[in-house]
Amino acid sequence: MLLFFKENISPKGISYLDEDESKHCIKVLRLVKGDFLYLTNGKGALAKAQISQPNPKKCEIEIVDYQFTENNKSFYTHLATAPTKNAERIEWLVEKCVEMGIDEISFVMTKHTERSHFNTERIEKKAITALKQSLQTWLPKINPPMDFTKFIEQRTESQKFIAYVDNENTQTLFKAAKANQHYCILIGPEGDFSKEELQTALENGFQKVSLGQNRLRTETAGLVACCTLNMLNE
Amino acid sequence: MLLFFKENISPKGISYLDEDESKHCIKVLRLVKGDFLYLTNGKGALAKAQISQPNPKKCEIEIVDYQFTENNKSFYTHLATAPTKNAERIEWLVEKCVEMGIDEISFVMTKHTERSHFNTERIEKKAITALKQSLQTWLPKINPPMDFTKFIEQRTESQKFIAYVDNENTQTLFKAAKANQHYCILIGPEGDFSKEELQTALENGFQKVSLGQNRLRTETAGLVACCTLNMLNE
Numbered sequence: 001m002l003l004f005f006k007e008n009i010s011p012k013g014i015s016y017l018d019e020d021e022s023k024h025c026i027k028v029l030r031l032v033k034g035d036f037l038y039l040t041n042g043k044g045a046l047a048k049a050q051i052s053q054p055n056p057k058k059c060e061i062e063i064v065d066y067q068f069t070e071n072n073k074s075f076y077t078h079l080a081t082a083p084t085k086n087a088e089r090i091e092w093l094v095e096k097c098v099e100m101g102i103d104e105i106s107f108v109m110t111k112h113t114e115r116s117h118f119n120t121e122r123i124e125k126k127a128i129t130a131l132k133q134s135l136q137t138w139l140p141k142i143n144p145p146m147d148f149t150k151f152i153e154q155r156t157e158s159q160k161f162i163a164y165v166d167n168e169n170t171q172t173l174f175k176a177a178k179a180n181q182h183y184c185i186l187i188g189p190e191g192d193f194s195k196e197e198l199q200t201a202l203e204n205g206f207q208k209v210s211l212g213q214n215r216l217r218t219e220t221a222g223l224v225a226c227c228t229l230n231m232l233n234e
Numbered sequence: 235m236l237l238f239f240k241e242n243i244s245p246k247g248i249s250y251l252d253e254d255e256s257k258h259c260i261k262v263l264r265l266v267k268g269d270f271l272y273l274t275n276g277k278g279a280l281a282k283a284q285i286s287q288p289n290p291k292k293c294e295i296e297i298v299d300y301q302f303t304e305n306n307k308s309f310y311t312h313l314a315t316a317p318t319k320n321a322e323r324i325e326w327l328v329e330k331c332v333e334m335g336i337d338e339i340s341f342v343m344t345k346h347t348e349r350s351h352f353n354t355e356r357i358e359k360k361a362i363t364a365l366k367q368s369l370q371t372w373l374p375k376i377n378p379p380m381d382f383t384k385f386i387e388q389r390t391e392s393q394k395f396i397a398y399v400d401n402e403n404t405q406t407l408f409k410a411a412k413a414n415q416h417y418c419i420l421i422g423p424e425g426d427f428s429k430e431e432l433q434t435a436l437e438n439g440f441q442k443v444s445l446g447q448n449r450l451r452t453e454t455a456g457l458v459a460c461c462t463l464n465m466l467n468e
Contacts, residue, residue, distance in 0.1 A: 092326065099454050101447065134449045174465050212464055213335070215368045220333050227461040230446055231408050 002029065003038045003132045009047050011066040022059035025051075037061070042131060042139030044068050071103075071138045075233045076182040078104040078157055079226055082189035083115040083145065084218050091126045093219035097226050098130035098140060106143040108151050112191030120144045148197055152204045157184035161209045162201040163221055165192055170210040174228050185209075185225045187218055236263065237272045237366045243281050245300040256293035259285075271295070276365060276373030278303050305337075305372045309467045310416040312338040312391055313460060316423035317349040317379065318452050325360045327453035331460050332364035332374060340377040342385050346425030354378045382431055386438045391418040395443045396435040397455055399426055404444040408462050419443075419459045421452055 004021045017025055025031050033054050039047040039061075046067050053060035079102055084090050094105060105127075107118060124142050131139050159181045161173055177183060186193075186201065193201070202208065211224045238255045251259055259265050267288050273281040273295075280301050287294035313336055318324050328339060339361075341352060358376050365373050393415045395407055411417060420427075420435065427435070436442065445458045 096454050096457070099448060099450050100458065133451070136448065172465075172468055174468060212468070214333060214370070216333050217367070220330050223330070223457060224334065224461055227458050228465060231406075231462060231465060234406055234408055234446070 001038055003040055003135055005128050005132055006039050007041055009039050009041045009045050010063060012063045015061050015063055017059040019057055023056050025059050026054050026056040040137040044137050046137050069137060074180045076103045077229050078184045079222055080106040080108050081187040081222050082110045082113045083107050083118055085114040089219040093222045094123055094126050095130040096223050098127050099134045100226050100230060102140045102226055104141040107145040108148050109145050110148045110189050110197055111194040113189045118145050149200055152201055155184050157182040160184045160206040162186040162206045163211050164198055164208045170208055173209040173211055173225060176207055176209050177232055179233050183229055187221045190218060235272055237274055237369055239362050239366055240273050241275055243273050243275045243279050244297060246297045249295050249297055251293040253291055257290050259293050260288050260290040274371040278305060278371050280371050303371060308414045310337045311463050312418045313456055314340040314342050315421040315456050316344045316347045317341050317352055319348040323453045327456045328357055328360050329364040330457050332361050333368045334460050334464060336374045336460055338375040341379040342382050343379050344382045344423050344431055345428040347423045352379050383434055386434055389418050391416040394418045394440040396420040396440045397445050398432055398442045404442055407443040407445055407459060410441055410443050411466055413467050417463055421455045424452060
């Protein structure tokens with residue numbers, strides 16, 4: 001099943017793939033007139049379409065079926081992470097979280113964050129690619145970078161966690177989280193959160209949690225957090 | 235704490251870093267005479283050493299402390315995966331599994347595996363880098379590619395699982411696995427295992443399991459499996 005992305009999908013009639021998708025469809029995948037493909041808008045729509053004019057810049061299609069599926073997950077995961085110095089690692093994280101299923105991703109600028117330039121558009125494209133590849137129809141909300149304190153103060157999720165590495169016997173995320181909740185899990189940069197940042201989080205209702213015995217990179221920690229919450233809600 | 239790798243570590247006296255490590259130590263990290271560093275052999279040894287001659291090709295060090303730690307995990311995870319077409323993805327999987335803690339990694343050549351050339355040495359280097367970065371002292375055993383059936387028939391782990399995607403209500407790995415066991419978890423290629431391969435596995439005591447609702451790439455599946463077993467044994 002080949003899934004393409006289109007922001008606005010008509011329930012029926014003639015339509016066109018975006019330029020990028022047209023090129024991918026006709027030049028890379030080499031689909032031809034008469035072939036069928038699927039479309040999602042990342043907001044629950046799944047349409048089946050048939051190629052009527054295989055133009056590599058503006059592929060014409062006819063919508064033959066259209067369905068909408070509610071996002072009826074019983075839990076909601078919002079992963080907030082400091083961006084990593086290496087952009088590729090964050091892109092991997094986003095790709096993997098989309099595959100595993102995630103609802104919202106935020107990027108938080110902390111004291112020890114080394115990354116000064118952040119390409120939100122590139123991250124969004126990565127998420128869309130992962131969505132298509134994993135045949136899903138609900139794209140997570142991806143938020144641009146935000147100041148740490150501002151982010152902390154705006155949070156309304158029912159269960160809020162900050163992954164923090166210390167020598168105390170901190171409870172794991174798996175033990176601390178309850179099923180069927182709206183979670184926000186905060187992952188720090190390579191240099192970890194500062195003591196002040198931890199304090200601010202605790203004062204705003206965040207619970208300190210561990211992600212296990214081992215020392216994890218930022219993007220690995222994000223993945224483990226996501227996987228943990230999925231498993232809790234199996 | 236800067237951790238270097240050396241296959242044979244003397245408990246005391248004068249010693250030398252390997253050429254790669256010497257270069258990294260002196261030219262990249264720019265350590266100097268008198269600086270301290272740590273060494274592991276990936277088999278439980280952790281030595282503290284002081285630089286006596288900062289030669290970038292053969293850095294001379296003096297061992298000042300030496301400790302050995304048993305690998306006393308109560309469970310054992312052997313991840314066996316089909317190699318991915320894209321070598322980078324498998325390297326990424328190995329890096330993440332080492333970070334999260336894994337005991338053994340095997341590569342299994344299945345019917346639908348697209349990868350013909352496999353660089354075990356490169357994978358081992360990646361594992362060592364991840365070991366050092368995550369400050370661990372036990373390197374997982376990494377096995378070269380093996381034929382699927384041969385691999386299946388040799389398995390002696392107490393709990394054996396094969397991740398397989400089908401329309402039946404397959405139990406998740408998390409529910410199927412018991413704590414404190416020796417696990418072998420088999421992950422298929424992008425085209426999944428063939429029906430014959432699944433049958434062979436089932437006949438050899440492997441249990442079919444799901445890794446959740448979503449459609450995961452090979453390397454993501456490997457990670458989720460590893461994370462799941464860790465969590466079960468928290």
